Amino acid sequence: MDIQLKRGLLDACVLAAIKNEDSYGYKIIKDMKPYLDLSESTLYTILKRLEASDMLTVRSVEHEGRLRKYYHITQQGQQRIEEFKKDWKEILSIYRFITREDGRHE
Amino acid sequence: MNKERFLAELRRQLSGLPQRELEERLSFYSEMIDDRMEDGIPEEEAVAEIGGVDSVREQIASEIPLTALVREKVRPGRRLKGWEIVLLVLGAPLWLPLLIAAAAVILAVYLVLWAAAVCVYAADLSLAACAVAGFAGVFLYLKNGNPAGALFSLGAGLTCAGLAILLFFASTGISKAILRLTRRALLGIKTSIIGKED
Numbered sequence A: 001m002d003i004q005l006k007r008g009l010l011d012a013c014v015l016a017a018i019k020n021e022d023s024y025g026y027k028i029i030k031d032m033k034p035y036l037d038l039s040e041s042t043l044y045t046i047l048k049r050l051e052a053s054d055m056l057t058v059r060s061v062e063h064e065g066r067l068r069k070y071y072h073i074t075q076q077g078q079q080r081i082e083e084f085k086k087d088w089k090e091i092l093s094i095y096r097f098i099t100r101e102d103g104r105h106e
Numbered sequence B: 001m002n003k004e005r006f007l008a009e010l011r012r013q014l015s016g017l018p019q020r021e022l023e024e025r026l027s028f029y030s031e032m033i034d035d036r037m038e039d040g041i042p043e044e045e046a047v048a049e050i051g052g053v054d055s056v057r058e059q060i061a062s063e064i065p066l067t068a069l070v071r072e073k074v075r076p077g078r079r080l081k082g083w084e085i086v087l088l089v090l091g092a093p094l095w096l097p098l099l100i101a102a103a104a105v106i107l108a109v110y111l112v113l114w115a116a117a118v119c120v121y122a123a124d125l126s127l128a129a130c131a132v133a134g135f136a137g138v139f140l141y142l143k144n145g146n147p148a149g150a151l152f153s154l155g156a157g158l159t160c161a162g163l164a165i166l167l168f169f170a171s172t173g174i175s176k177a178i179l180r181l182t183r184r185a186l187l188g189i190k191t192s193i194i195g196k197e198d
Helices: A003-017 A025-032 A040-052 A075-100 B003-013 B019-038 B043-050 B053-063 B066-074 B082-090 B092-143 B147-195
Strands: A056-063 A066-073
Touching: A003 A025, A003 A040, A003 A075, A025 A040, A025 B019, A040 A056, A040 B019, A040 B053, A066 B019, B003 B019, B003 B043, B003 B053, B019 B043, B053 B147, B066 B147, B082 B092, B092 B147
Parallel strands: none
Antiparallel strands: A056 A066
């Protein structure tokens, strides 16, 4: 898959995973498992990228005698999800155009 | 492998990363393993799910830009002493040309690779031109009333066309191989920077 497209998809997926409530690394991976298999180092890179662009904030919470990082979506992150939905509608209509010739309407 | 050994091994293999980045990554993996164990997964299995140390290092290498690694590497760990700066400046006529020469050699070797690819393309193009000339020759020979010559010209044209087609696949193959080599070399450089501390 095109790298740029995949990056945008993964960003939106991770944002969606923390959309309704703050979450932590392992839970994000577990929540996404039925849809896509995300490796730890990939998730780390995505979280760093999203933090750097102010889409989410991080806080450490004590849990069972150790620290666990919770990720919280920001206003900008919510906005990014909305943008993603809009973009995707466009992509879907382009997809319909591309597959129109061979009669595979989906 | 248990968690402690995994993290120690990872620390060793990633010792070339910037210190803060290294600590952050290690605590990230440590949290991931702890959370898995809390979820009821046995320690060894939780570690195995993260993947091998080598594959983790490889993934990190492919995700970090080379420039960031080099910048971190070039920055000295401590402030330079006065005499070191003086030495660096005075030594510039010596080390600067050497550095430039080394960079030029590497660049030259890389350009030679591409030159080889361009040569093959050029040979391919001339073969294609010969093919066209061969086909054109058929008409010239026929016009002069020489069927044997026309047949020869046709054969030569077809041969050149065939060779040109074969060589075309070869030349795209060579270009792709050079690109692959470039990617591999970059990844190799990054892996060695991450993996070794001087």
